[in-house]
Amino acid sequence: MYVIEKTEELSQGVKSFIVKAPRIAKKCQPGQFIILRTDEDGERIPLTIADFNRETGTITLIFQEVGCSTRQLGRLQAGQAILDVAGPLGNASHIDKFGTVVCIGGGIGVAPVYPIARAYREAGNKVVSIIGARNESLLILEKEMAAVSDILHVTTDDGSKGHKGMVIDPLKSMIAAGEKIDLVIAIGPVVMMRGVAEVTRPYGIKTIVSLNPIMVDGTGMCGGCRVSVGNTNKFACVDGPEFDAHQVDFTGLMARQRMYLEHEKEERKCGGECSCH
Amino acid sequence: MLMSLRHKMPEQTPDERRKNFKEVTLGYTADIAKAEADRCLQCKTAPCRQGCPVEVNIPAFIKHLREDRPDQAVAEIKQKNNLPAVCGRVCPQEHQCEKLCVLAKKGQPVAIGRLERFAADYGLSCDCEPREVGAEPLGKVAIIGAGPAGLTAAGDLACLGYDVTVFEALHEPGGVLMYGIPEFRLPKSIVRKEIDGLKQLGVTIEVNAIAGKTFTIDELFEEEGFEAVFIGTGAGLPHFMDIPGENLNGVYSANEFLTRVNLMKAYQFPQSGTPVHIGKNVAVVGAGNVAMDSARTALRLGAENVYIVYRRSEAEIPARAEELEHAKEEGVQFHLLTAPVRIMGSEKGWVSGLECIRMELGEPDKSGRRRPIPVEGSEYTLDVDAVVMAIGQGPNPLVQHTTPGLEVNKNGNIIANEAGFTSKEGVFAGGDIVTGAATVILAMGAGKKAAVAIHQFLQEKHAVKE
Numbered sequence: 051m052y053v054i055e056k057t058e059e060l061s062q063g064v065k066s067f068i069v070k071a072p073r074i075a076k077k078c079q080p081g082q083f084i085i086l087r088t089d090e091d092g093e094r095i096p097l098t099i100a101d102f103n104r105e106t107g108t109i110t111l112i113f114q115e116v117g118c119s120t121r122q123l124g125r126l127q128a129g130q131a132i133l134d135v136a137g138p139l140g141n142a143s144h145i146d147k148f149g150t151v152v153c154i155g156g157g158i159g160v161a162p163v164y165p166i167a168r169a170y171r172e173a174g175n176k177v178v179s180i181i182g183a184r185n186e187s188l189l190i191l192e193k194e195m196a197a198v199s200d201i202l203h204v205t206t207d208d209g210s211k212g213h214k215g216m217v218i219d220p221l222k223s224m225i226a227a228g229e230k231i232d233l234v235i236a237i238g239p240v241v242m243m244r245g246v247a248e249v250t251r252p253y254g255i256k257t258i259v260s261l262n263p264i265m266v267d268g269t270g271m272c273g274g275c276r277v278s279v280g281n282t283n284k285f286a287c288v289d290g291p292e293f294d295a296h297q298v299d300f301t302g303l304m305a306r307q308r309m310y311l312e313h314e315k316e317e318r319k320c321g322g323e324c325s326c327h
Numbered sequence: 328m329l330m331s332l333r334h335k336m337p338e339q340t341p342d343e344r345r346k347n348f349k350e351v352t353l354g355y356t357a358d359i360a361k362a363e364a365d366r367c368l369q370c371k372t373a374p375c376r377q378g379c380p381v382e383v384n385i386p387a388f389i390k391h392l393r394e395d396r397p398d399q400a401v402a403e404i405k406q407k408n409n410l411p412a413v414c415g416r417v418c419p420q421e422h423q424c425e426k427l428c429v430l431a432k433k434g435q436p437v438a439i440g441r442l443e444r445f446a447a448d449y450g451l452s453c454d455c456e457p458r459e460v461g462a463e464p465l466g467k468v469a470i471i472g473a474g475p476a477g478l479t480a481a482g483d484l485a486c487l488g489y490d491v492t493v494f495e496a497l498h499e500p501g502g503v504l505m506y507g508i509p510e511f512r513l514p515k516s517i518v519r520k521e522i523d524g525l526k527q528l529g530v531t532i533e534v535n536a537i538a539g540k541t542f543t544i545d546e547l548f549e550e551e552g553f554e555a556v557f558i559g560t561g562a563g564l565p566h567f568m569d570i571p572g573e574n575l576n577g578v579y580s581a582n583e584f585l586t587r588v589n590l591m592k593a594y595q596f597p598q599s600g601t602p603v604h605i606g607k608n609v610a611v612v613g614a615g616n617v618a619m620d621s622a623r624t625a626l627r628l629g630a631e632n633v634y635i636v637y638r639r640s641e642a643e644i645p646a647r648a649e650e651l652e653h654a655k656e657e658g659v660q661f662h663l664l665t666a667p668v669r670i671m672g673s674e675k676g677w678v679s680g681l682e683c684i685r686m687e688l689g690e691p692d693k694s695g696r697r698r699p700i701p702v703e704g705s706e707y708t709l710d711v712d713a714v715v716m717a718i719g720q721g722p723n724p725l726v727q728h729t730t731p732g733l734e735v736n737k738n739g740n741i742i743a744n745e746a747g748f749t750s751k752e753g754v755f756a757g758g759d760i761v762t763g764a765a766t767v768i769l770a771m772g773a774g775k776k777a778a779v780a781i782h783q784f785l786q787e788k789h790a791v792k793e
């Protein structure tokens with residue numbers, strides 16, 4: 051059992067949990083994730099490790115309540131425990147000194163970008179971060195991102211905070227202004243990641259995205275997380291989750307992510323039977 | 328007497344069982360078991376034993392059954408086999424003990440597997456005494472992977488007096504027995520009971536612990552005080568065919584399909600959290616046990632037509648005879664001498680059909696089986712909306728990639744000798760991770776041999792120290 055030490059609501063439907071998981075906290079690196087199960091009948095839910103503390107043996111998970119399983123997770127309180135937490139899974143981000151690194155986080159994607167941005171900064175890079183959300187109330191980790199970035203741009207779809215528009219806008223401006231960019235890392239909804247890839251592709255700017263296909267085991271056993279990268283199949287859980295954005299088949303990824311949409315509706319409809327209502 | 332037929336296994340009728348996940352075969356009653364045991368000739372040479380990878384003393388246990396001592400029968404079996412309730416159900420007996428039974432030559436062999444199952448179900452408990460409370464363990468041994476290989480090694484080492492910890496990546500121990508083989512063939516309660524028996528011996532099982540990720544093998548030695556490690560991580564990496572359309576929605580590896588259903592209880596969705604897409608018409612590619620399990624699972628989940636697509640002929644089908652028989656009875660349809668060419672998809676990215684080509688058998692290939700050759704122009708389309716790829720699995724790679732000094736072959740399997748020694752001192756390996764996908768009993772045999780080797784290794788090591 052993995053005890054939840056602290057919970058916090060970061061914005062509407064977005065929660066942050068600090069969870070005791072000493073073995074994982076000791077080992078994990080930015081870019082990695084865990085898989086958890088709230089209870090006996092629960093789904094295996096992959097979540098990025100948004101932060102970790104090796105002294106206290108804790109990891110931070112930031113998640114959005116999108117469906118039954120994440121809502122069920124969200125109902126847990128400090129002092130309660132999560133049944134299973136397995137990890138750290140996936141490969142660590144390749145942190146090095148590149149020069150200027152642009153870290154882009156969209157929506158909940160800001161959470162996984164945060165430890166990566168911090169690590170790039172610590173490795174001596176100039177970090178320009180761009181974070182965005184639909185509106186101000188959905189924006190997360192602004193203070194934290196500001197603290198680990200040389201420059202922070204904020205965008206919202208409705209203009210309620212920062213620049214009105216999309217996260218790719220400040221990126222486009224930087225490119226237009228002729229700023230030298232050595233690496234872009236983008237994490238967020240697939241459409242956003244594809245958007246970023248299309249912006250940087252013509253300029254040959256190295257761009258990394260972190261993919262989140264549907265997973266079961268996270269250890270390379272089920273093959274469910276396969277994505278086409280450079281026309282060969284990769285398993286996101288063991289070969290990724292980070293890949294060269296210019297090689298990823300985003301269309302295929304999007305179709306596969308929607309695989310259980312119908313089932314999820316059934317799940318939501320199921321009223322009394324589904325334990326999250 | 329000699330020509331008498333073996334006793335039939337009571338089972339659910341095909342019509343009944345294709346609608347439920349309850350065990351297909353019901354097990355011998357005491358009377359049937361006794362009558363079947365009476366067929367055994369108690370041969371002095373006991374050829375049947377030579378067919379058993381763990382050398383169970385078959386005539387001896389059958390004699391106990393015949394004389395109404397099922398408890399002693401199971402004790403006899405357990406001297407060699409820690410998981411008889413599992414083996415009695417899933418071993419390919421027709422290729423092992425029963426093949427060599429003298430009765431096989433003239434009539435039908437003694438139903439050794441069914442008798443083993445009868446005895447094991449009678450006495451689902453441990454036979455060796457746990458280490459006495461307070462007694463100093465002989466040393467600390469880590470087991471990676473809680474499949475049949477790892478669990479067997481763990482049990483034997485605990486019996487010898489070691490402090491054993493099993494590390495398992497998934498949230499439940501059992502390996503393929505838990506996530507792969509379906510409930511209707513191997514009830515999970517049986518696997519759990521056999522695992523509880525190990526816990527009673529003092530074996531610690533730590534789940535959600537992924538060697539190569541949560542910790543490395545070197546860390547177990549250097550930081551956690553383990554003196555030997557056994558790796559039994561199995562063959563869990565699914566193979567795909569590299570044909571067009573394999574990434575469409577509705578295409579599963581057998582591992583994913585079966586894991587969703589067995590381990591994650593997708594058949595209870597939405598009470599359980601994990602869904603599975605079944606489809607109306609399902610093609611399963613392959614014809615091993617894994618394929619039969621996938622096909623029969625799809626039927627039980629409500630698919631109307633389930634096809635096995637296999638590129639060789641019935642004679643080459645690798646599945647256990649009993650499973651093939653059961654699959655046929657339940658209505659699985661066979662497209663033999665047929666290979667998939669391409670998976671067709673709908674606009675929305677879902678499977679809409681499977682294009683196949685007919686095959687004929689040519690000269691024998693390296694494996695000694697006749698090589699299938701496509702018949703030109705014989706393509707046809709199967710109307711399906713789900714495809715399960717059950718064409719084999721490769722070695723789990725996580726441990727090998729993070730353990731310097733551990734040699735692997737070109738396929739990625741760990742290189743270990745008969746006894747289980749690897750190229751790295753103190754590290755042993757066995758089961759599917761060494762042999763490639765094989766059988767439960769071979770994995771257990773490897774676990775047993777490794778336990779002996781580990782015992783010897785540690786005794787020698789300690790003797791040198793003293």
Ligand SMILES: Cc1cc2nc3c(=O)[nH]c(=O)nc-3n(C[C@H](O)[C@H](O)[C@H](O)COP(=O)(O)OP(=O)(O)OC[C@H]3O[C@@H](n4cnc5c(N)ncnc54)[C@H](O)[C@@H]3O)c2cc1C
Nearest residue numbers: 096097098112113114117118119120262263264265307314
């Ligand atoms: C490596 C990785 C890291 C992730 N990190 C985070 C994170 O830090 N914070 C966060 O909020 N979310 C993260 N996710 C996504 C998160 O796992 C899903 O949102 C969650 O599993 C949805 O569960 P649900 O049952 O509540 O929603 P559902 O209603 O079941 O699904 C909602 C949506 O999520 C998709 N989805 C369902 N199951 C999965 C799954 N196992 N993996 C990916 N997508 C799925 C569905 O296709 C659907 O579009 C990550 C996913 C992956 C693969």
Ligand SMILES: Cc1cc2nc3c(=O)[nH]c(=O)nc-3n(C[C@H](O)[C@H](O)[C@H](O)COP(=O)(O)OP(=O)(O)OC[C@H]3O[C@@H](n4cnc5c(N)ncnc54)[C@H](O)[C@@H]3O)c2cc1C
Nearest residue numbers: 472474475476496502503538561616758759765766767770
């Ligand atoms: C669907 C199916 C049906 C089958 N039917 C039969 C049958 O009827 N009869 C028969 O004899 N055989 C059958 N087999 C084959 C048989 O199950 C295997 O040969 C046997 O399970 C191999 O045992 P193992 O202990 O080597 O590995 P596994 O059973 O694969 O167990 C390996 C365990 O290690 C864990 N693991 C992997 N990597 C790590 C890691 N890095 N850290 C920690 N843990 C890890 C896995 O999660 C797993 O629990 C079947 C196989 C399948 C898939």
Ligand code: SF4
Nearest residue numbers: 367368370375428429
């Ligand atoms: S070979 Fe057959 S008849 Fe002879 S001892 Fe073994 S099981 Fe009995």
Ligand code: FES
Nearest residue numbers: 268270272273287
């Ligand atoms: S999640 Fe199963 S292989 Fe990646």
